[in-house]
Amino acid sequence: xxxxxxxxxxxxxxxxxxxxxxxxxxIYFAPGDPAETICTGxxxxxxxxxxxxxxxxxxxxxxxHTQYLxxxxxxxxxxxxxxxxxxxxxxxxxxxxxKATLKLSIVSLxxxxxxxxxxxxxxxxxxxxxxxxxxxxxASLGVSMPNFWLGLLLMLLFGVYLHWLPxxxxxxxxxxxxxxxxAITLGTGSAAVTARLMRSSMxxxxxxxxxxxxRAKGVPEQVVIGKHALKNALIPVVxxxxxxxxxxxxxxxxxxxxxGWPGLGSLIVDSINMRDYMMVxxxxxxxxxxxxxxxxxxxxxxxxxxxxxxxxxx
Amino acid sequence: xxxxEIINLTTHFQTPDGIVQAVDKIDLSIRExxxxxxIGETGCGKTVIGLTIMRLLPPTATVGGEILYNGKNLLEVSxxxxxxxxxxxxxxxxxNPTTSLNPVLKVGEQIAEAIRLHQGLNxxxxxxxxxxxxxxxxxxxxxxxANEYPHKFSGGMKQRVMIAMGLACDPSFIIADExxxxxxVTIKAQIVELMKExxxxxxxxxxxxxxxxxxxMCDRIALMYAGELVEYAPLDExxxxxxxxxxxxxxxxxxxxxxxxxxxxxxxxxxxxxxxxFHSRCDYATGECKQKHPDMVEMGNxxxxxxxxxxx
Numbered sequence: 313x314x315x316x317x318x319x320x321x322x323x324x325x326x327x328x329x330x331x332x333x334x335x336x337x338x339i340y341f342a343p344g345d346p347a348e349t350i351c352t353g354x355x356x357x358x359x360x361x362x363x364x365x366x367x368x369x370x371x372x373x374x375x376x377h378t379q380y381l382x383x384x385x386x387x388x389x390x391x392x393x394x395x396x397x398x399x400x401x402x403x404x405x406x407x408x409x410x411k412a413t414l415k416l417s418i419v420s421l422x423x424x425x426x427x428x429x430x431x432x433x434x435x436x437x438x439x440x441x442x443x444x445x446x447x448x449x450x451a452s453l454g455v456s457m458p459n460f461w462l463g464l465l466l467m468l469l470f471g472v473y474l475h476w477l478p479x480x481x482x483x484x485x486x487x488x489x490x491x492x493x494x495a496i497t498l499g500t501g502s503a504a505v506t507a508r509l510m511r512s513s514m515x516x517x518x519x520x521x522x523x524x525x526x527r528a529k530g531v532p533e534q535v536v537i538g539k540h541a542l543k544n545a546l547i548p549v550v551x552x553x554x555x556x557x558x559x560x561x562x563x564x565x566x567x568x569x570x571x572g573w574p575g576l577g578s579l580i581v582d583s584i585n586m587r588d589y590m591m592v593x594x595x596x597x598x599x600x601x602x603x604x605x606x607x608x609x610x611x612x613x614x615x616x617x618x619x620x621x622x623x624x625x626x
Numbered sequence: 627x628x629x630x631e632i633i634n635l636t637t638h639f640q641t642p643d644g645i646v647q648a649v650d651k652i653d654l655s656i657r658e659x660x661x662x663x664x665i666g667e668t669g670c671g672k673t674v675i676g677l678t679i680m681r682l683l684p685p686t687a688t689v690g691g692e693i694l695y696n697g698k699n700l701l702e703v704s705x706x707x708x709x710x711x712x713x714x715x716x717x718x719x720x721x722n723p724t725t726s727l728n729p730v731l732k733v734g735e736q737i738a739e740a741i742r743l744h745q746g747l748n749x750x751x752x753x754x755x756x757x758x759x760x761x762x763x764x765x766x767x768x769x770x771x772a773n774e775y776p777h778k779f780s781g782g783m784k785q786r787v788m789i790a791m792g793l794a795c796d797p798s799f800i801i802a803d804e805x806x807x808x809x810x811v812t813i814k815a816q817i818v819e820l821m822k823e824x825x826x827x828x829x830x831x832x833x834x835x836x837x838x839x840x841x842x843m844c845d846r847i848a849l850m851y852a853g854e855l856v857e858y859a860p861l862d863e864x865x866x867x868x869x870x871x872x873x874x875x876x877x878x879x880x881x882x883x884x885x886x887x888x889x890x891x892x893x894x895x896x897x898x899x900x901x902x903x904f905h906s907r908c909d910y911a912t913g914e915c916k917q918k919h920p921d922m923v924e925m926g927n928x929x930x931x932x933x934x935x936x937x938x
Binding site: 520521522524525526527528529530531532539540543544547617618619620 | 680682709710711712713714717718720722725726727728729730731736739740743744775777788791
């Protein structure tokens with residue numbers, strides 16, 4: 313087990329190098345210059361002298377590969393650098409934004425599981441019934457409806473017409489009132505996919521011989537479904553939910569932006585717009601590590617839900 | 627005294643291609659402590675008989691006739707009542723032990739489940755009983771094996787687990803569906819020995835296509851062809867004086883008789899041919915066989931056969 317985790321961590325290194333080189337060069341070659349963006353005064357004029365001074369201060373006058381190596385050296389020493397804009401450490405910004413994203417991700421995940429798992433199971437055991445058909449039509453709608461549109465509709469209904477919930481914003485540290493609408497927006501989208509998978513893997517499990525065995529023992533139908541079938545049917549669902557959670561954690565750019573949620577997604581978009589190189593780089597590395605870590609946790613959790621999987625020393 | 631009496635049993639399945647008449651007007655009875663062999667080739671409907679008795683058929687099935695168990699018609703028992711009978715009074719050992727064990731539950735737990743349900747034992751005592759059952763089917767170090775998952779067991783071991791599971795609540799009637807399928811010769815012999823020993827005082831319906839296994843275990847044998855019984859008789863009668871051409875063909879297809887196959891294929895269970903269902907594959911078929919469907923007739927000594935030419 314320890315060896316397995318170690319191996320996965322070592323595999324992370326080349327991935328991170330590739331991610332950082334790619335994002336470093338893309339933002340470098342993109343038009344726009346952080347020095348000019350930042351040194352532009354409120355009147356729209358730029359002072360060439362201060363632009364030049366900023367460039368030298370920030371090391372932006374050096375060639376690309378030198379900049380990259382300096383950055384890499386700092387990262388290896390645990391320093392993600394400072395934001396050009398706020399002059400505060402990048403890491404501090406990321407952690408603040410990540411807390412907001414984490415909160416939203418967890419609530420969205422809970423919303424999606426509460427919807428998807430019972431509906432998926434119900435559709436499977438009542439296959440081709442009215443409940444099944446309406447759930448699956450609902451799921452298809454949920455998959456095809458764009459996030460931002462659903463978000464705007466919810467905002468309009470609950471925020472503008474009914475005044476039940478705030479339209480957008482983070483409130484006092486992301487309170488429950490502010491989190492409901494973005495969480496539902498994100499949660500329903502992934503619920504639709506999860507419900508479909510839950511239904512199909514439940515149907516597959518219910519068709520297996522061991523279900524017949526359980527019934528032949530005189531096991532009541534609720535236990536046949538809730539224990540014998542569900543334990544098997546959940547295996548593929550856990551994979552997908554895990555991956556989904558990985559995506560949620562990286563911050564949903566669109567939903568965070570329309571709801572003004574100060575998460576990772578918004579942070580990345582803002583930093584790109586401001587050509588805040590250090591910030592973009594820091595976010596990219598953070599997101600990559602996060603994604604790999606979530607995948608690894610999902611893989612390790614298999615061991616606990618599927619006894620056939622074993623991570624040996626090899 | 628008959629423990630189980632099946633009268634005019636029909637099981638049909640609704641499918642997109644038409645109605646599959648898997649079991650068609652079958653009569654048979656099983657006495658106490660008797661092992662009754664039901665033999666036939668793949669797809670003749672023998673497994674469906676077992677599932678019909680247990681009422682484990684999918685919703686597409688319709689069942690007619692009567693299944694009297696201790697005088698009680700199982701087809702009229704409520705679903706709750708049936709759940710009490712399953713595993714406790716009648717147990718079925720399903721075919722394919724590899725897929726019939728739940729891969730994510732411990733072997734001991736799968737055996738203990740039935741014990742907890744029917745005998746009201748607590749978790750700990752049920753597990754102890756499950757370990758005893760594993761020991762009685764000769765699984766070595768049973769207390770360790772009880773905590774393992776099915777993928778760590780070989781095919782023969784899984785079959786032993788299935789037997790232990792079926793017998794855990796001491797049922798009085800056992801249906802064994804192809805218990806030796808897919809096992810190699812030495813393991814097969816061990817399983818046959820084990821089953822003989824463990825079911826000595828129980829009635830059993832043994833469903834198989836293996837005449838050798840049937841000869842080892844059964845008191846009486848019935849041959850099934852295309853959804854109906856074609857011949858049944860005590861074991862010795864079948865082997866010494868087979869009457870139905872299908873039985874004769876089946877015996878001749880045994881390896882020690884030179885592996886002579888029966889020509890042709892079984893008819894589809896959706897559209898039966900007119901007349902005797904076996905006539906197109908039968909060397910003795912006459913005009914009568916092509917037009918009229920023969921009835922089961924008694925030939926003495928408890929020997930029944932469905933053939934116009936049995937007397938000649």
